[in-house]
Amino acid sequence: MDFKKILTPILSIVAFLALWEFIVWVNGWPNYVMASPSDLPAAYIRYWHLFLIDSWQTLWRTVAGLAIAIVFGTFLGMVMGFSKTARDALYPLLVGFNAVPKATVVPVLALLFIGAHDFNTVLMAFMISFFPIAVSVGIGLSTLEPEYRDILGALGASKFTIFRKIALPKTLPEFFGALKVSVTLAFIGTNLVEIISPHGKGLGALFLSGQTNGDYPLMFAVLIALAFLGILLYYAVVALEKIFAGWAERQPG
Amino acid sequence: MENLIDIRGVTHAYKTKHGPLPVLDNLDIQVPQGEFCAVVGPSGCGKSTLTRLVAGLMKPDQGEVWLHGEKVTSPRKTVGMAFQNPVMLEWRSIIDNVILPLEIVAPSMSKAEKYARAEHLLEMVGLKGFETKRPSELSGGMRQRASLCRAIVHKPDVLIMDEPFGALDNFTREDLWQTMRDLRAAEPFTAVLITHDLRESVFLGDQVIVLSGRPANTQYVLDVDLPADRTIDILYEPKAVDMLHVLRDQIRIAQGRDGEAH
Numbered sequence: 001m002d003f004k005k006i007l008t009p010i011l012s013i014v015a016f017l018a019l020w021e022f023i024v025w026v027n028g029w030p031n032y033v034m035a036s037p038s039d040l041p042a043a044y045i046r047y048w049h050l051f052l053i054d055s056w057q058t059l060w061r062t063v064a065g066l067a068i069a070i071v072f073g074t075f076l077g078m079v080m081g082f083s084k085t086a087r088d089a090l091y092p093l094l095v096g097f098n099a100v101p102k103a104t105v106v107p108v109l110a111l112l113f114i115g116a117h118d119f120n121t122v123l124m125a126f127m128i129s130f131f132p133i134a135v136s137v138g139i140g141l142s143t144l145e146p147e148y149r150d151i152l153g154a155l156g157a158s159k160f161t162i163f164r165k166i167a168l169p170k171t172l173p174e175f176f177g178a179l180k181v182s183v184t185l186a187f188i189g190t191n192l193v194e195i196i197s198p199h200g201k202g203l204g205a206l207f208l209s210g211q212t213n214g215d216y217p218l219m220f221a222v223l224i225a226l227a228f229l230g231i232l233l234y235y236a237v238v239a240l241e242k243i244f245a246g247w248a249e250r251q252p253g
Numbered sequence: 254m255e256n257l258i259d260i261r262g263v264t265h266a267y268k269t270k271h272g273p274l275p276v277l278d279n280l281d282i283q284v285p286q287g288e289f290c291a292v293v294g295p296s297g298c299g300k301s302t303l304t305r306l307v308a309g310l311m312k313p314d315q316g317e318v319w320l321h322g323e324k325v326t327s328p329r330k331t332v333g334m335a336f337q338n339p340v341m342l343e344w345r346s347i348i349d350n351v352i353l354p355l356e357i358v359a360p361s362m363s364k365a366e367k368y369a370r371a372e373h374l375l376e377m378v379g380l381k382g383f384e385t386k387r388p389s390e391l392s393g394g395m396r397q398r399a400s401l402c403r404a405i406v407h408k409p410d411v412l413i414m415d416e417p418f419g420a421l422d423n424f425t426r427e428d429l430w431q432t433m434r435d436l437r438a439a440e441p442f443t444a445v446l447i448t449h450d451l452r453e454s455v456f457l458g459d460q461v462i463v464l465s466g467r468p469a470n471t472q473y474v475l476d477v478d479l480p481a482d483r484t485i486d487i488l489y490e491p492k493a494v495d496m497l498h499v500l501r502d503q504i505r506i507a508q509g510r511d512g513e514a515h
Contacts, residue, residue, distance in 0.1 A: 147340045151403070154308040154413075155357045156328040165356070169344045247344040247387065 035220040043221035050206055051225055057202035058190055059229055061118060065125025066186040066233075070179070072126070073133030078163070080134065081141025098131045102189060106196045117201060121193040128189035129182035136178035140171030173248040176241040183233045187226065203229075255322070257443040258284040258307065258411060263316035265302060266468075276302050277313070278468035284460075289437060289444045291454035293500065294464030294472075295508045300447040303469075304415045307445060308332050320411060330358045333409035333442070337416040339400035341388030348384040351375060351402045358407040374402040377439060378432050394425035398432060405440055412444045418453065427485050430456050434483060451500045452488050455479075461496075463503040473503045 017037045024036035031039050044051060076094075080087045102124060109120045144167050152162050194204020203222050210218035242249075260282040266273040276299035284290040294300055305311045306318055309328040318325040320332075333354070341350050351371040355362055375384060378398040388396055397417060404412055418426045430453060437444070448454055454461045455477055463473040475496060479487060487493055 145338070145340075147336045147338050150305075150308070150310060150334060150336070151340055151353070152357055153310060154328050154332050154334045155330050155354055155407075157357045161357065165353070166342065169342070172344075245344075 032214065032216050035217045039217035040221045040224060043215070043217040047206070047218065047221075051203075051221075054201065054203045054206045055225055055229060058187075058194065058204070058226070059233075061121045061202065062125050062186045062190045062229075062233070065122045065189060066129055066182060068122070068126040069130035069133060069182055069186065073130035073178075073182075074137050074175070076130070076134040077137025078141065080138035081144075081167075082159070084142075087138065087142065094131060094134065102128050102192055103196065106193055109193070110197050117193075117197065117199070120197065121190050121202070124193045125186040125189040128192075129186040132178040132181045132185070133175065136174040137171055140174045141167050144170065172245040173241075176237065176245050179237050179241075180234060183237055184230055187230050187233070191226065255286055256283040256319075257286040257288075257321055258282065258290070258445065259319040260303075260307070261317045261319065263306060263313040263318065264468075265299070265306070265311075265313045265315075267302075275468035277306075278470045280316070280464075280470050282462055282471060284443055284445065286443055287441060288459040289446065289457055291446045291448055291458030291461045292464060293448055293451060293454050293461060293504065294469060295466050295504065296449060299467055299469040300464065301415055304334070304413045304445070304447055307411065307413055308334055330407070331410045333404035333407065333412045335397075335400050335404040335412070335414045335417040337419045339388075339393070339396040341396050341399065343388055346385045346387060347380065347391065347399050348372065348375065350388065350399060351406050353403060354407040371402065371406055374406060375399070377436065378402055392425075394421055394429060397421060397429060401429075401433070401436065405436065405442060408440070409442055412442045414444065414446045416447055416449065419449070426450075426453070431485070433457055438481070451497055451504070454500065455493055455496050456483055456485070456488060461500060463500065463507060465507045466509055472507055473500075475500060475503075 021036045021038060024034055027034075029036075076090070080090055105127070106120075106124065109123060113120055113123075141163075148166050148170065149162055152166060157165075190202065191204040191207075194200040194202040195208050199205075200208065203226055207219055207222040210216070210222060260280055263277050263280045264275070265277040266275040268274075280303070282290065282292075282303075292300055292303065302311070306313055307320070307325070309318075309325045309332070312326070320329065341347075342353070345353070348368060348371050351374065352367040355367045355370070359367075372381075372384060375381060378401060380395060380398055380402070383391060383395065383399075388399070391399070401417065404414070418429050421429065434457065446454070446457060458475075458477050461475040461477060462471055463475070464470070465472040477496065479493065488497075
């Protein structure tokens with residue numbers, strides 16, 4: 001059973017790579033039009049130390065941004081979940097903020113915090129990823145059925161106790177759902193800054209150098225490395241979800 | 254006898270877009286210590302408002318609610334509540350659901366003592382062996398049994414129930430009436446039961462209060478003069494049947510359909 005659970009996604013990835021290789025081969029594309037999977041190992045071998053260093057750069061800044069997004073998003077969600085006034089006041093602001101294309105913010109940040117590349121990258125990863133968390137926590141709290149509040153409220157429990165013992169755990173499944181979206185968004189934020197801002201670091205900068213040098217296999221190798229990191233972080237969230245909100249998963253049948 | 258629950262001249266209205274909506278009008282209810290008071294009335298007559306007032310979760314516009322000789326102004330630790338929705342916390346096992354009030358009311362109590370109390374109650378309602386199950390693994394009736402255990406685990410002096418058996422099928426409901434009767438014999442609480450089931454009110458109640466249509470006041474009080482160790486069969490005996498007829502007529506009046514019924 002567990003064997004099958006691991007084998008299925010691996011087989012699907014292999015099938016995807018085979019299809020990719022096949023399409024490139026059938027069309028007879030040279031690798032400066034479209035690299036094929038068989039071009040990639042050479043790129044990884046040649047630049048392995050860069051991949052290691054830059055992957056780490058990308059990963060830690062994404063995780064840092066995400067961590068701030070979790071703290072801030074949860075806090076914002078709490079405020080919006082408990083107060084209708086806060087909800088009315090904050091929603092238009094948040095939606096507007098979220099609608100602004102983040103690529104346009106990169107130069108603004110670069111000017112505001114000149115040279116603070118790590119800071120800017122973490123900030124962008126945070127800015128792009130907190131919105132789903134805030135919304136889901138807010139909705140989870142504001143839709144809490146009154147009886148759930150009353151079972152402890154009738155005993156004189158404080159608002160904080162009701163939040164800690166009931167509202168927070170009850171919102172966890174929605175929270176993790178949002179976190180899965182935020183993980184991928186945070187990667188986009190990190191890479192945006194890495195690619196757009198001058199003298200960037202991380203996989204985004206490696207991608208840019210591949211572009212500058214016309215090294216197409218390197219560019220595709222970076223994309224695959226990014227996808228790999230995304231999958232890695234996603235499953236880290238899934239593992240956390242299993243630990244903290246595993247109760248929400250119903251047994252099939 | 255001392256009235257443990259004393260509702261004096263309570264009037265309450267909700268604010269709506271179309272102006273105030275009066276739900277309770279100069280309501281008086283007295284429940285002596287240890288008695289079981291069933292409240293029936295047409296739907297939407299303010300029965301649930303009544304539970305929130307007694308629990309101290311709301312304040313009435315006028316009038317007073319007294320519990321145990323003290324005026325209710327805020328929630329008290331000596332109240333237990335059960336609702337139509339069993340409100341089980343899915344992330345806790347059944348026994349951890351039951352001990353929840355103790356975590357608020359008796360934080361100094363040891364975990365072992367909490368579990369012992371909960372196990373005792375779960376056994377009384379026939380849930381022995383289900384302590385570590387998740388709520389989703391239990392049937393609706395079993396969840397409601399666990400919910401009743403949670404409502405009385407901290408030995409409240411008042412148990413407030415808002416149609417706790419309303420969502421159950423008839424046979425399960427009758428089973429739970431008998432469970433309620435047994436709990437009452439074992440635990441010394443005074444109870445208010447909101448229901449729209451007249452048979453339930455007669456089977457469980459020491460008195461049945463019929464509320465008028467909205468805004469509700471006390472339209473009729475029936476003393477249920479039946480022995481404490483009732484069985485379901487008693488509902489088919491003439492004395493109980495007569496009571497049910499009286500209540501049925503009162504509900505008809507409360508609904509304002511006195512004329513059309515005849």
